[in-house]
Amino acid sequence: MAYKKKHANHEFELDLAPLLSVMVKLVPVLLLSSAFVQVMVIETDLPQAVKEAIQQQQENPTANIQLAIDSKSGFQVIIQKGQNQTVEKVPLKDGAWDLKGLHLALQKVKSKNPEVFRIEFSPSADVPYRDIVLMMDEARQSKDKKIKFPITDKKENRQVLTDFMFPDVVFTNVMDG
Amino acid sequence: MARRRKRYDVGHRGNTTFGLNITSMTDMFTILLVFLLQTYSTAEIQVSPDEGQSLPLSGAQTNPTLTLQVSLTKKDLKIEQRSIASLENQNFVKQDIDPNDSNFILPLFKELEKIAKEEEAKAKAAETDPTVKFNKGVVEGKIILKADSSFDYGTLRKVMYTASMAGFPKLKLATVIGE
Structure with missing residues (x-):
């Protein structure tokens, strides 16, 4: 009986009113600064070594890589090294873009030319914009985390590995008539 | 009691x-x-799609920076919510296109050129008077393009072509997170 009495004294009700008033003030503040549709931009925010490698490539280009996109024939990756030109074809797969095939082809090209970060897109006029954005995603970064590409960090004079492939996209046929 | x-x-x-x-x-x-x-978003600016506009999905993770926003919807082309040119069946109407150059959107060029000149004048004034504010992105030739994902590259190219002619060669494509 004595035990019961002791425990009855320990019961109390938590006053949640101050907590609630804080929340009521916080919710409108967060509602105003919330982004329910998060819009991002396709741009390159790159590590310093990669930025330097891009700059060096722009000053002294060793290879020029172009991606021709055609809705009837698929992709053509054209690699121009001095006088030599090689072409890698990725045809359509069941009438649709073979994005996986494109990614693998670009990985192969990148492993042969790790110093090149720029790719020139040349899509035909009937290619949908949403597909171009997907192709840019395929070209930007290696999706396989195990595959990395070596570049030389000239400041520290050592090799650095990066998963960036071709983050610098230029639309070359914009000025064409 | x-x-x-x-x-x-x-x-x-x-x-x-x-x-x-x-x-x-x-x-x-x-x-x-x-x-x-x-x-909760910590981005410098908030970019939101316009009414009826569906932006393409992408894995891009870069926050937009403060600069001029050009929006291409199924009905019209807008600069910062101001309608500049009209579209019909996903193509610009004839009167908005230069008769000598099928890729040149005349009203867009005029508006962009005007904005670029205004911001450059402000940037020059800011060199002597730091209280003068200007849009750094515009001075650097940057532009955010919000385009509906249903458009073809052919229509988009006209906007890109005109923008680069007006002194905005650095294009940022607005996308929605997702893959």
Whole structure:
């Protein structure tokens, strides 16, 4: 009986009113600064070594890589090294873009030319914009985390590995008539 | 004392006062708070799609920076919510296109050129008077293009071509997170 009495004294009700008033003030503040549709931009925010490698490539280009996109024939990756030109074809797969095939082809090209970060897109006029954005995603970064590409960090004079492939996209046929 | 007790009893029987149980309301607010904290954005500017506009999905994770926003919807082309040119069947109407160059959108060029000149003048004034504010992105030739994902590259190219002719060669394509 004595035990019961002791425990009855320990019961109390938590006053949640101050907590609630804080929340009521916080919710409108967060509602105003919330982004329910998060819009991002396709741009390159790159590590310093990669930025330097891009700059060096722009000053002294060793290879020029172009991606021709055609809705009837698929992709053509054209690699121009001095006088030599090689072409890698990725045809359509069941009438649709073979994005996986494109990614693998670009990985192969990148492993042969790790110093090149720029790719020139040349899509035909009937290619949908949403597909171009997907192709840019395929070209930007290696999706396989195990595959990395070596570049030389000239400041520290050592090799650095990066998963960036071709983050610098230029639309070359914009000025064409 | 007897009088006071009588009054109390009457009140108690009528049941006019009661303690509000706010536990469930606090639970609800906690869930709401967590959700809002997740969607809280620290970006320099907020870019949102226009009415009826569906931006393409991308894995890009870069926040937009402060610069000029050009929006291409199925109905019109807008600069910062101001309609500049009209579209019909996903193509610009004839009167908005230069008769000598099928890729050149005349009203867009005029508007962009005007904005670029204004911001450059402000940037020059800011060199002597730091209180003058200008849009750095515009001076650097940057532009954010919000385009509906249903457009073909051919239509998009006209906007890109005109923008680069007006001194905006650095294009940023607005996309929505997702893959």
